[in-house]
Amino acid sequence: MNTQVLITAQLEEDPPVLMNRQLRPDDTRRGSLSRFSDATWDLSPGVFEDHSTMISLNFEVFPEHWRQDVKTYFWHLINDEKIRPLPAGPVEALPSLRTIAFVRPHLLRLITWFETQGIRSLDKATPKILDALLGDLSETDLTYAQKRHILTETRRLWVYRDVVPVSMQLPAAAPWHDERAYDLLGRPPQKRENRTPRISDGTLAPLMGWSIQFVENFADDIVGSYHQYLELIKNEYRHRPVESEQLQASDRKQRLRRTLAALKKADVGLPGRVLADGTREVRWQHLGRLARGPGHSFPKFDSKMIARSGLPIDDNAYLTVPCSAMLDGELWRGRFLAWDEIISLTTHLQTACFVLLTYLSGMRPGEALSLEQDCLILDSKTGLWAVSGIQWKSAKNTNGQKAAEGQQRSVPWIVHPLAAEAVRILTKLSSGRLLFPNSLRPRAIRGLNSPDNLRAGTARTSSQIGTDLVRFIDWVNDYCTSNNRKDSIPADPHGRVSPSRFRRTLAWHIVRRPRGLVAAAIQYGHVATYVTQGYSGSYASGFPDELGFERWLERIDNVQDVEEYLNNGGHLSGPAATELEQRTRLATAKFLGRTIPTRRQANALLSDPTLQVFKGAGMHCVYNQTTALCSRNDQGPALGECRSACSNIARTDGDINELKEMVAELNDDILAPPIRYQRAQLVASTLTKAIHEHESNQNDD
Template identity: 45%
Template sequence: MSIHAIDTARPAPVSDTPVLLGRPVRPEIAPETLSRFGDNRWDLTAGIFEDHSDSTSINFKRLPQPWRDAVKGYLWQLINEDHPRALPSARAGIRCSLRSVSFVKGPIERLIIWALGRGLESFAELDAARLNEYLAHLGDSGVSYGSRQHSVAEVRRLWAYRGLVPPRLAMPDAPPWDDAPARELLGARSDVQPHNRIPRIGDATLVPLFAWAIRFVEEISWDIRPNFGEFRRTIVGGREYRQAGRRLYEAERHQKLTQVLAQLRAAGLGLPGRVLTDGSREIRWAHLARLTGTLGATHAKYDRSVIEASGLQIDDNAYLTPGCAVTVDGIPWHPGSMKYDDALDYARLLHTACYIVIAYLSGMRPGEVLTLTAGCLHHDPERDLWTLTGTRWKGATGPHGGKAEEGATRENPWVVHPLVAQAVTVAEELGDGRLLFPKSIRPKENHPKTRREWVRPGQARTATQVAVDIASFAEWVNSFCRANGRPDTIPNDPDGRITPSRFRRTLAWHIVRRPRGLVAAAIQYGHINVHVTQGYAGNYTSGFPDDLAFEQWLERIDQATDLEAYLDTGGHLSGPAAGELEHRVRGTGKKFAGKILLTGRQARKLLQDPLLQVYPGRGLHCVFDRAKARCITATDDGPDLSGCQPDCSNIARTSPDVEQLHARLARLPDDTLAPPIRHQRTTAIRKSIQSIIEAHQEGTP
């Protein structure tokens, strides 16, 4: 099988040509396992270097011949070309990532099915009238606006390659739809809301979720880590024994067995056992062998006298010797010793808690967290700053102008909270390998299972797996709370399951809104707002400044909406900037009503709009006008709300602002015995506040 020659330095592919001929491939992938051009399913995962990535493939089986070979030729070129073609309205051609290429087939297949239904033999028949028919078909198909937009974009990409694709896919020379913007072709979209499409985690869910994650990292980990360490040693020790092919002679075996029996007795444990259906107990010989580094059959056959002489009873299960001593508000989180069979499950809970703390308090993208490696944590003792080094994937570009397959080391480290440093340390201990969050923290089996034909090459957990881990973590917490009558359960979030991407959005919201009453909000968010914004968000390649701008824009719109509702219900404004505040509030409603932002960069630009320069302060609203401001220097971008001057012309007040002044007035001491200077100052402040309150009340309807 072959297709026509294409305009690249490589010859046209034949059936046995590797699909990833012009792409770097993960070093552990054997070349003979790579997908070939003639296959009906192309596995692209071998060319994806993100350890946290899911498997990615393209299935051509549903495409009829001869269209199938033509589409294969087109996608093979997108994968392997060195000089991508520029799309209409694009400044330059950018090489598609492999994941992006996997999304191209769907829209092309949709167009082929439509064309076959109308008897078309090739895309050369797609004149302007036919394309308009297809556009109408998309509108009637019931697919989402995003899918229609994607279909339009892929038609245009295909047109850009019209001189290079197989003849069946070659489109006419006239640009599709005369290069009209997709929003004009598809109309205004109605399937999105004017807010970030990734919902933040609601406070009712976040507060207990984060509190329990911290509790696991700071407290419960002191029980889980030593027990899991013993669990790991028993597995690894048994495996090393078998790999080395060692045989313990009787004296050496008896000595080792005597040591293990003494350790069990010192821990208050009996012999590892199990309860049979008739209520009797038997020794778990295999587990005893794990502890001694020999074979269970050997102990059962030759060492019964030594075991009986120890006087140890048979336990109902196999228990680990470290035990559990940590309590939660006086209640043991785990009564008694931990079962060997449960150690891995508890370690996974702790591992999940580490992810929650790191992801939420750092603002890193899911892939950036999941691909952190051992040794990524650093401490600067002079500035007392903890930093993380790692790989960024989004926005990392290669010499070809497209996505850098192997990512890029982040130029500036992430500045993180000390809690993150503690979580990283715990995760390193649990992972015990290159990655902090590997596919599995369970050591290899004593008897390795037969390897499957295909295993995902990425060695980190995926975002999907982490979402399942978080659900399991919440389930355990809720079960513990119900059993002990605790109120701090983790309720389901109204916007669905907690996915890793939602932590970043939630952090941005809290930095901007600074809610009070959340877990250590005053310290943690203050630290993050300063250090993370400078160290992490300060670098625009991170994308976090855009997230912050998005939240700031939403906050300004929410404030204006609330103020407009206040005015519509007869609310009163006072102060020198009262008229300007009402003008900006009304103007914001008219200008931004129904405004939809799809990127943080748009929000960053719109934040500069003069209408949005309104800042709530303590007992006032600053209607910021640089020319009139009394609190700023020449280099300040906005007002200093901590340094408001009472006579500033930018001040306006609402009735809720005046209520804050009432509260402040009530807190002022009226101590006539105080030193004269202090008493005079307090009296002057009291009179000033009282005059502001009276002035507001005089104008109240």
């Protein structure tokens, strides 16, 4: 019996779709796993990332003639345990379920093209026809990436030709042989900028400021009220056990009496709402929550007791945990938080924690969203805070293949104390395993519930946290408008502040603004020290690649600026002026216009001699290790320790303008103590001499 017959017989038994895949141990759908005959396959039970969205395959989109054979192909993609390297492809690996889900739209485009050509069996796909496919792709409006994916899926289909049905079997010769995508499609139209835009300083500074405000100032008020919310909601019908006791009338009255007395003592009125005509009515359900009794029965049986209490009707239903956080000398949100706003405020606090955690650690969004309880560690010897977690990207099993269940990090992230405080607050907010649960509302124990089979994980997704960020910024801006504040968060020029932008922004600030400030006066250099220690500094984290890539972009920007300056007749001065011009011309010829490298390639190219030029304060360091006065190692210059006598210094007109500003500041400091003033004058004299030499040589030119 040949292979195809065996496969057909196996599939006729309608096997599970995830027959050879590891399943989540806590998944509740194991008894209803998708079968081969289903029109849609749910792959989520085999996805271990808690922050993952639902992953599924819908085969109804394929032409009916191809549908069954396409399903057979995908079943083998999922369950075939043989490693099948692609021609001109990446490192050998079994495709992950997420990769397989990404195959579908590109395979659909491929199948649709063959269908429009009247080709209903892929064994007819001769080299001439495949070249025609390339020609048609070049004329479509698809992006370069989409075209490349179609080529990849053609080759992936070819390597499975021994197990797929005849109609899906490409000819024996490998499609396009070993030619790479850019040989077939041409070089991609790439720019040298990072595709993920950094968050602008104008947006980041107030965003960080308000995030810190929530974590350091508002958190106690929100956490206290949220915990009361969790206790009170247990008194609602949907959250109360079916077998809970039925209150006797005397117990109901006693509880209500105690509640009314407590409200009066706290100077809180009856929970209410303001109607359209300006009158107020009692919100009996919330009074029932507070009294742990049936709120609907109070107006019928206990109206006299309520009237005798003399309590007014409030404009809202308030929780009774008093607020204490002050902002500009006043309570930030009134004396109490309202029942209706506590979930949104708690979500805003959770979002603020996410901002601090990701920006001050360099974590990927998914890594932060997958953090669990007890992940925070304090090293008693160094005093540094660390966060442990599960690594998904680059996680390998003993066979060298992707570990679907992830791996515990061998070395944790080293984080800033503010990020550690964010983790502590998240721990207080979460009663479950995850620090970023999908919902802060407790799940009802009876009545209607939202479906629980949408995805495997129970953490917040990147998409959800992205929406949370938008709502957080909107809340801050509304708050600023209502309170006439000037520190609102302006819109970012590059659009929505997405979760993935924090990691790139941190890398940019570490490289470009080493002496700058994060909101609340956290030095970027300080943050850089934390982030680049421990796990975040290892290549498994990917963050050093981010830094290398950002440094590459900085160097190329610098080359371009100096090149433009020289082409416009700019003058250079200083002992390294000639060397700076030579390196700039060589780097321009060598790198400008070059296809953007990968992050690892950028890191390697940073050692190129022509790129060893660093912009400092009032000068350019044309670094030469043997002559540098600031540093004698291979780590590059210490720009904060630059000495005026160093032979590596060169200056442009822009540098001279910076020196003039420094001299003006030094001369203005006339009230400084004598010793410091004399030192300042010496420095000013040295800088003035550099200015004079630059301008004198410029006039000579």
